[in-house]
Structure formats: structure tokens, C-alpha cells
Amino acid sequence: MMWPFYLMALVAIISTIRVITNSNPVHALLSLIVSLLAVAGIFFIVGAPFAGALEIIVYAGAIMVLFVFVVMMLNLGSHTVLQEKSWLTSETWAWPAALSIVIAVVLVWMICKGDTHNLPLMGQEVIGPKAVGTALFTRYLLLVEVAAMLLLAALVAAYHLGKRDPFEEQQDIAQSNTNRNVIAGKEKEQG
Structure with missing residues (x-):
């Protein structure tokens, strides 16, 4: 049963498209975090848990914090605060939240299934x-x-x-x- 893989791939593709098409850098970073979490889920599904954990820790964690700090360091001034408040609507958070819910559903399903022996392994040994x-x-x-x-x-x-x-x-x-x-x-x- 490969539907979790395809579902996570779809989430990764949609959120990556939102990264490219979003004009606000902070909103694009939010979508990029969702995309990286989906890729980590793909790693877990195909039997590479260490690569998935590194994806979450290194990319979704450390690199994204670095990007957020760089965006904050740019200090665009007080005139952008009003513009940012006008952009901060429920529509802005709806897509990343919905895609994160899909990731959570797949994660809960994988945990509740509990049958990890039938997962496809890419290599012969665990690294x-x-x-x-x-x-x-x-x-x-x-x-x-x-x-x-x-x-x-x-x-x-x-x-x-x-x-x-x-x-x-x-x-x-x-x-x-x-x-x-x-x-x-x-x-x-x-x-």
C-alpha cells in the first residue's frame, strides 16, 4: 500500500509551488517548512528513518531558523508592519495548516498501523x-x-x-x- 508515499509527495509538491509563488518571504518560509516535513515523511515511509530525522533536525529546524533570522535581520522598517498585518489573514495560514494536517494524518496512520516490517527498504543494511x-x-x-x-x-x-x-x-x-x-x-x- 503506497498511498502514504503519494500523499506526502503531493503535499511536498503543493507546498513547494506555494514557496515559489508566494510574494511574502515569511509565508514562503512557512510553506518551505511544510515541504521539508513532507520530504522527511517520505524518507520515513521508504525505510530511511535516519535520513528523515536529519531532514527534520537540520533542514526544517536549523536551516529554517537561520532563514527566519535573516529575514528578520533585513529590518524592512515600520512601513512594512502595516502591510504585513494586512497579509496576515486566515487564508495565509489555511494552506500550510491543511497540508500539515495531511502530514499528521499520514504520520498517525503509520504509527497506528504498527507493521513496520512490510515497509520497503531501499538498502540492505541500516546506516x-x-x-x-x-x-x-x-x-x-x-x-x-x-x-x-x-x-x-x-x-x-x-x-x-x-x-x-x-x-x-x-x-x-x-x-x-x-x-x-x-x-x-x-x-x-x-x-
Whole structure:
């Protein structure tokens, strides 16, 4: 019975399309997390639990937190707060929530089924964390270091792209103070 595999693949495809078509970076990241969780579910279904756990811990956990921090570090200013509030509707959360529910249903079904002996295995032996760590830090050490340098370079580039001019920051602070004073004045008049 392969319907859980196809269902998780469909969730991964739909959420990945939403990543590409979403114009708000935070909403795209939310859909990307759902996509990565679906791929982890696929790993669990095909009999690679260690790869699925790494997918959740490394990608859906650590890398997504890094992406969220980079988006927050861009500091787009106070003018985007109102725009973000207008985008934060139930429709925004409906798709990721629905796809996450599908993932949860497949997960509960797989756990309740309890028959893990009939799952298709891709390899002949189970590869544990020690074997993966040994391979990564011996044979593939150069590739691990190159990936680390690329991530560091991307973080530095995002910081410099998002760095704002001090004069522009002062204007944003003055504008927000003016807006606060206007709102306080209107509340005084009404009160």
C-alpha cells in the first residue's frame, strides 16, 4: 500500500509551488517548512528513518531558523508592519495548516498501523549516525566545509543587502514617532 508515499509527495509538491509563488518571504518560509516535513515523511515511509530525522533536525529546524533570522535581520522598517498585518489573514495560514494536517494524518496512520516490517527498504543494511558522521568528516570533509563557507557567505551578503542607511533609519523613527503622536492626539480627542 503506497498511498502514504503519494500523499506526502503531493503535499511536498503543493507546498513547494506555494514557496515559489508566494510574494511574502515569511509565508514562503512557512510553506518551505511544510515541504521539508513532507520530504522527511517520505524518507520515513521508504525505510530511511535516519535520513528523515536529519531532514527534520537540520533542514526544517536549523536551516529554517537561520532563514527566519535573516529575514528578520533585513529590518524592512515600520512601513512594512502595516502591510504585513494586512497579509496576515486566515487564508495565509489555511494552506500550510491543511497540508500539515495531511502530514499528521499520514504520520498517525503509520504509527497506528504498527507493521513496520512490510515497509520497503531501499538498502540492505541500516546506516546509523556513526557511519554517517564518519563519512561526512573523513571522505566528504571538503564538501562539508565548502557548504559551511557558502552558508556564511550568504549570511554576510544578506546582512549587507539588508543594511539600512543611518539617515533612512532616523527618518523611519521620526515617522513612527509622528504616527504615535497623531494616534495619541486622536485618542485624547475621543476620550
